[in-house]
Amino acid sequence: MATILVVDDEMGIRELLSEILSDEGHVVELAENAQQAREYRAGSTPDLVLLDIWMPDTDGVSLLKEWSAQGYLTMPVIMMSGHATIDTAVEATKIGALNFLEKPIALQKLLSAVEQGLARGIERPRTAPPAASTAPAATAVPDAASPAVPTEIPVDAAANGNATRVPEAEMHFSFDMPLREARDLFERAYFEYHLMREHGSMTRVAEKTGLERTHLYRKLKQLGVELGRNKPEPTEQ
Structure with a gap:
């Protein structure tokens, strides 16, 4: 934050x-x-x-x-x-x-x-924004000796073995965004991922993330995570 x-x-x-x-x-x-x-x-x-x-x-x-x-x-x-x-x-x-x-x-x-x-x-910005440069932007050339850094959250395997994309991974993530915004984006995806894996169980999510339930509820509310959408769909009888 x-x-x-x-x-x-x-x-x-x-x-x-x-x-x-x-x-x-x-x-x-x-x-x-x-x-x-x-x-x-x-x-x-x-x-x-x-x-x-x-x-x-x-x-x-x-x-x-x-x-x-x-x-x-x-x-x-x-x-x-x-x-x-x-x-x-x-x-x-x-x-x-x-x-x-x-x-x-x-x-x-x-x-x-x-x-x-x-x-x-x-x-109130803490520092003055850098002056805009008129020079053309240099094209980044990847270094063959260095692996490329992914710019989005990778696909993860769910408990049933099927490949499942982490929630909120479709949100555009960039290393150029402010730290606070990037951290919020990651935390939201992190908690939604655990809610999905634990089928919306706050008790198990609290154990997995190491947070007390009160702090977990406050954090999810702060990040705007909707709890209802992470609960499993009811099965047909």
Whole structure:
């Protein structure tokens, strides 16, 4: 889904947020202080940052100011704190923070804030699009020493031995599409495949995919997978 950087000096908070966000399908990167966050941001741009305010080396507001001054504040940032005042929250918002979450963070508030933050990140491109080139595109010549990379999900053998195409494989897949879109496409095909193989049994799909049923239902709803169409057709008596 998305890459989320969690910056917090408390190990318990980092582990908890990592577990929750990973269950939601996100890639979670962790930083225990501002310096680690600086190093990560210097080399990568996450889709969202959850930033603690009170940290021992540099506080979150100061780090937010640094990123803003250096032009690194190109992604949504949600501030977190259990002791911050309203003035601190207002200051962070003025600098560029998108939201503020008070610890202990309620699960629903966290997921809602993350969803809003990721939606805002899509609305606001993080980097300028590359300038269009007037030069003709070069024709790719396959390397004889390297096998061709398939651009669609391959045909798989069903349990009955007959060749069956994985659901959603007919959807146009391209390695040129954005990572988030490609990941959603793969996850949807992945879950529909297991639903088909397990004849719509959520219990068996949960066991196969390693997800709890609650998280599985939420993931299928998020991906727009229709459960009814994966159930087997009734047999005639």
